[in-house]
Amino acid sequence: MLTIAGHKFSSRLFGGTGKFSSSEIMKKALDASGCEMITVALRRVNLNDPGDDIMSIIDRKRYLLLPNTSGARDADEAIRLARFARASGGGDWLKLEVTPDPRTLLPDPVETLRATEVLVKEGFIVLPYMNADPILALRLQDVGAAAVMPLGSPIGTNQGILTRFQIEIIIEQARVPVVVDAGLGAPSHAALAMEMGADAVLVNTAIAVAGDPVIMAQAFAKAVEAGRMAYESGLGRQQRESMASSPQSGLEFLD
Amino acid sequence: MNIVFDYPAFDKLHEYFHTIERADVDRALFSTRPGLKDLAALLSPAAEECLPAMARRSAEITEQRFGRVIQLYAPLYLSSVCCNRCSYCGFSVDNQIERRVLSLDEAEAEAFILNERGFSHILLVSGEAPKVMGVDFFESLALRLKDKFASLSIEVQPLTTAEYARLFKAGITSVAVYQETYDRQIYEQVHLSGRKCDQQYRLATPARAASAGMREVGIGALLGLADWRAEGLALGLHLAWLRKQFWRTAFTVSFPRIRPAEGGFAALQPVSEKNLSQMIFALRIFDPDVGLLLSTREEPRYRDGMIGLGSTRYSAGSCTAPGGYLDPDSAGEQFAVGDHRSLDQVCSAIRARGFEPVRKDWDSMFQQHAA
Numbered sequence: 001m002l003t004i005a006g007h008k009f010s011s012r013l014f015g016g017t018g019k020f021s022s023s024e025i026m027k028k029a030l031d032a033s034g035c036e037m038i039t040v041a042l043r044r045v046n047l048n049d050p051g052d053d054i055m056s057i058i059d060r061k062r063y064l065l066l067p068n069t070s071g072a073r074d075a076d077e078a079i080r081l082a083r084f085a086r087a088s089g090g091g092d093w094l095k096l097e098v099t100p101d102p103r104t105l106l107p108d109p110v111e112t113l114r115a116t117e118v119l120v121k122e123g124f125i126v127l128p129y130m131n132a133d134p135i136l137a138l139r140l141q142d143v144g145a146a147a148v149m150p151l152g153s154p155i156g157t158n159q160g161i162l163t164r165f166q167i168e169i170i171i172e173q174a175r176v177p178v179v180v181d182a183g184l185g186a187p188s189h190a191a192l193a194m195e196m197g198a199d200a201v202l203v204n205t206a207i208a209v210a211g212d213p214v215i216m217a218q219a220f221a222k223a224v225e226a227g228r229m230a231y232e233s234g235l236g237r238q239q240r241e242s243m244a245s246s247p248q249s250g251l252e253f254l255d
Numbered sequence: 256m257n258i259v260f261d262y263p264a265f266d267k268l269h270e271y272f273h274t275i276e277r278a279d280v281d282r283a284l285f286s287t288r289p290g291l292k293d294l295a296a297l298l299s300p301a302a303e304e305c306l307p308a309m310a311r312r313s314a315e316i317t318e319q320r321f322g323r324v325i326q327l328y329a330p331l332y333l334s335s336v337c338c339n340r341c342s343y344c345g346f347s348v349d350n351q352i353e354r355r356v357l358s359l360d361e362a363e364a365e366a367f368i369l370n371e372r373g374f375s376h377i378l379l380v381s382g383e384a385p386k387v388m389g390v391d392f393f394e395s396l397a398l399r400l401k402d403k404f405a406s407l408s409i410e411v412q413p414l415t416t417a418e419y420a421r422l423f424k425a426g427i428t429s430v431a432v433y434q435e436t437y438d439r440q441i442y443e444q445v446h447l448s449g450r451k452c453d454q455q456y457r458l459a460t461p462a463r464a465a466s467a468g469m470r471e472v473g474i475g476a477l478l479g480l481a482d483w484r485a486e487g488l489a490l491g492l493h494l495a496w497l498r499k500q501f502w503r504t505a506f507t508v509s510f511p512r513i514r515p516a517e518g519g520f521a522a523l524q525p526v527s528e529k530n531l532s533q534m535i536f537a538l539r540i541f542d543p544d545v546g547l548l549l550s551t552r553e554e555p556r557y558r559d560g561m562i563g564l565g566s567t568r569y570s571a572g573s574c575t576a577p578g579g580y581l582d583p584d585s586a587g588e589q590f591a592v593g594d595h596r597s598l599d600q601v602c603s604a605i606r607a608r609g610f611e612p613v614r615k616d617w618d619s620m621f622q623q624h625a626a
Contacts, residue, residue, distance in 0.1 A: 078400060138502050175499050249307035253529045253560030 001122065002199055004177050005063065005093075005125040005146040011036050012194065014066070014179065014225045015217075016204025017114050022202070025213050027057045033217035039095050040200065041068040042081050047088035066127065068095035074108070075115035082119055094119060095149070096128040105155045109136050113143065120144035129181055132163035137170045148174060149202065151182035156205045158185025161192055171197045187216075187223030195235060196229025218235075257499060262492045265438045268485040271295035280305050283420050284312050289541050294491045297537035298484045306533060313536035316543045324611045326546075326568045327598065328376035328408070329369050332577040333357050333392075335587050337382030339449030341435075343477065344523035345516035345575075345589045346382045348449065350519050353587040355577040359395055366400050368580040372572060372598050375405035375615040378431065380575075380589075383412035383450060388416045393555050394425045401426030407616040408471070414443070419467030426519040426619060429471035430464035431508065432457065437489030438481035441523065447478060453555040461493070465501035472497065472504055473548070478531065479522030487534045491541050498542075507546035507568070510534055514552050514590040528557055532564070544598040551594040553605070558594055560610040571601035 002009040010120040020026035030038060038058065046052045048065070060066065067090045072078035078098050086092065096119065100109040112128050113136065119126050125146045130136055132150035140148050150167055153159035160183060161167065171178050175197035184190050190201045203220050210216035259626070262268075272295060282567065283293035288504055297309065298303060334356040337346040345352065362379075369377055376566055379396065381388045385518055409422065417429065436442050436456060446452045461472045463622045476486045478590040490508055497506055512531060514521045533548055548567040549558060551573040560571065576588040596604070602612040 086329070168288070171504060173499070250564075251307055251310055251532065251560070253556055254532060255557070 001178065004127070007199070011221070011224075012228055013190070013221055014039065014200055014202040015207070016093070016202065016208070017041070018204055018209035018238075020074045020213065021208075023053050023057055024209070026054075026100045026206070029207055029213040029217040030063070032214045033203075033207065034171045034221045035063070035065050036254035037064040037093075039204070041070040041104075042067050042085050043071045047085060064093060065091055066093050067091070068097050068129075070097045072098050073100045078115045079118055082124060083116075083122070086124070087212060089150050089234040092123060093125045094127065096126050107131055107151070109133060112136075113139055116145050117141055117143040122157060127179065132170065134166060134169040134173060137174050141174055141176045147177040147179050147199070149179045149181040152180050152189065153183030155182040158182050158206055159183050160185055160189035163197075164192075164196070167193070167198070168196055170213070187219045190220055191227035192224040194224055195230045197231050200224075201245040211226070258459075258466065260458060260462065260493060260496050262437065262489050265440075265485045265489075265573075266483065268488050269482070271391045271488060272299045272484060275299040275301045277301050277304075278536055283402040284308060284540065286393050288344060291488070291491060291495070294537060295488055296433065298487045300484075300533065301606065302533065302537070303529070306529065306536070309533065309536040313539040316539055316561055317565050317567065318565065322383070322611075323563065323567070323568050323609060324618050325562060325605050325611045326376065326613045327374065327571050328378055329374045329473070329570055329598070329603070330378045330380045330573050330575065331362070331365055331369060332575055332579065332589065333362055333379055333381040333411075334388040334398075335382055335577050335589065336384040336387050337449075338384050339382075339451040340447040341436075341449075341451060342447065342518070343480065343513055343516070343520040345518060345587075347518055350517045354512045355585070355587060357577050361391065361578060363399050363582075365578065365580045366396075366403065370403050371613055373625065374572075374598065376408070376617070377404055377406075378408045378410055378570075379427075380412040381410075383610075385412060387607070390414060390421060393422055393427070395424040397422060397427050399623075405615045405619060408473075410473075413457055416463045416467045419464045419469060422602070423468050423622075425624060428469065428617065428622065429473065429507075430469050431473035431507070431509065432460045433473075433475035433477060433478045433511070434466065436480040437476060437486055437493070441533040445523075451602050453477060456617060459563045461497055462500065465497065465504040470547070471507060472501075473507040473509055473546075475548075476507035477513060478510050478526040478534075479524060482524055482614065483526045483530050483534060487537060491538065494538075494542060494545060505546065506543075507548055508538055509548040509550070511550060511552050514593065515587075516590040532561065534563070535564065535565045551592040552590070556597060558601075559604050559608065562578040562605055562610055569605075571596065572598045 011034045013035045015038040019039045045054050067085045068080040069081045098108045099105045100108050126148045128147045137148045152161040178194040179200045180198045181202040187207045207217045275296050279296040283296040336354050406428045410431040464472045505534040546570045547566045551568045579585040605612040
């Protein structure tokens with residue numbers, strides 16, 4: 001079972017609350033996805049307003065809330081948002097997003113590392129959104145990130161896992177859970193991430209903008225489960241060459 | 256951070272081998288990211304018939320990762336005084352050998368000879384007797400030698416993290432500390448007295464060296480004490496664990512086979528050249544990045560045959576008695592070497608196989624600290 005910062009998750013699919021056409025559809029889709037952690041943009045909600053359109057339909061007994069700092073352009077902005085979120089009852093969990101480039105929304109590695117270091121010291125459970133850079137993943141882990149969230153492709157692009165080779169290295173090296181975040185546009189992308197050994201995936205856009213978000217949420221849930229099962233059962237490996245038997249072993253020198 | 260390495264008992268490790276079939280070996284050979292099960296498959300009896308295929312795979316990985324080169328180093332024995340009683344070692348406290356502790360000047364003179372012979376990488380070796388050969392000595396020697404050598408490594412008694420940090424600052428770049436055997440019962444059986452009896456402290460030593468900032472840490476097992484297959488699996492576990500904890504550190508593995516030594520210890524479980532080769536190939540396939548050492552314990556025929564098949568580092572022209580480079584008649588060696596050729600002869604053999612002998616692959620400039 002997946003454990004992040006001591007919290008156990010039976011679903012390895014994390015959801016989001018952006019881009020849905022209505023709050024009711026969002027609620028149904030999240031329900032159908034079976035996810036147990038959902039991220040909400042701090043800029044989008046009023047955490048302490050019970051009448052907030054998003055907060056009012058999130059059952060916090062059922063879902064762990066993962067506020068995110070979407071929109072922050074540097075570490076200082078992200079840190080300020082995080083402190084504000086906690087003061088407003090948002091809890092200790094934080095998806096750290098520092099995206100200075102409004103066009104690609106790619107994460108700033110330098111500011112993300114700096115903010116992670118500060119926020120961990122303040123007791124936040126920090127899950128940083130990051131480019132799929134293996135060394136950055138290790139640096140974030142070393143300053144106390146509870147998990148790392150490398151992107152498959154730029155957020156909202158539905159391009160799937162364009163960073164496969166890098167993510168494989170991160171999965172191999174990291175001591176903390178690896179959650180593939182951003183760019184997963186189809187259930188097959190999520191399944192691939194899980195087959196590769198990712199600990200979880202976060203999917204928002206692909207579900208929110210689907211023709212039928214509720215059915216798509218179910219499809220992602222199944223894909224994540226299938227991918228994980230495949231990973232755990234030990235995938236048959238692609239053989240690069242057959243076992244050639246050579247008359248000369250090359251080891252004749254052995255006594 | 257949890258920095259205590261633990262591993263299953265040897266009888267548990269043995270269970271890994273029981274279920275291995277030939278298909279597991281084939282899978283492990285071409286796995287893109289081999290895991291512990293794959294390592295077990297490669298070390299298993301079922302893999303023995305695949306030894307030529309393992310050799311080819313290991314050679315291919317080694318060439319891709321390291322190129323067609325072999326790095327060279329020489330050991331410099333500083334002291335044969337040792338407080339430990341270890342059944343297999345020539346320096347064991349009970350043995351009636353001529354003991355010698357080099358002075359700083361003598362050690363420097365020995366190093367100078369190695370330097371003249373063309374060595375840039377030397378390994379400082381000492382028995383465990385902190386009162387006659389301690390951190391102060393290693394530090395002073397490192398400060399004297401660091402400008403003459405590309406890198407200085409130590410294989411001495413286990414030290415504390417603070418001591419390793421001190422030595423790193425003085426110019427020591429890497430630490431080798433071998434567990435000798437990961438079989439806890441046999442460890443107790445062959446380590447009769449002395450500080451080395453503390454298995455757990457020794458086991459935690461590579462982590463202390465790495466956390467002190469050492470650029471490279473070497474682990475290893477002395478082959479011939481316990482079952483080599485389980486030993487290989489334990490080494491793989493230790494290596495994988497160290498990699499997870501210390502991603503900035505480079506690691507090497509060494510598998511010295513027991514050699515004739517004062518005391519007349521015979522291997523408890525003999526390891527053949529075939530077994531040793533299988534272990535080298537398996538570790539290489541398991542971890543493409545690890546440095547693998549093959550010392551002058553082995554004979555020229557074997558060392559030449561193994562060039563390019565997995566090992567990346569050879570010692571050469573070694574003498575295992577303190578003072579032995581200046582005075583070749585020095586008595587009191589730790590063990591009898593198997594390859595007596597000079598550095599130049601070993602280099603020629605490496606070139607003859609189409610490989611480049613590399614004498615310098617580091618620079619002390621990397622580690623210049625502000626005085």
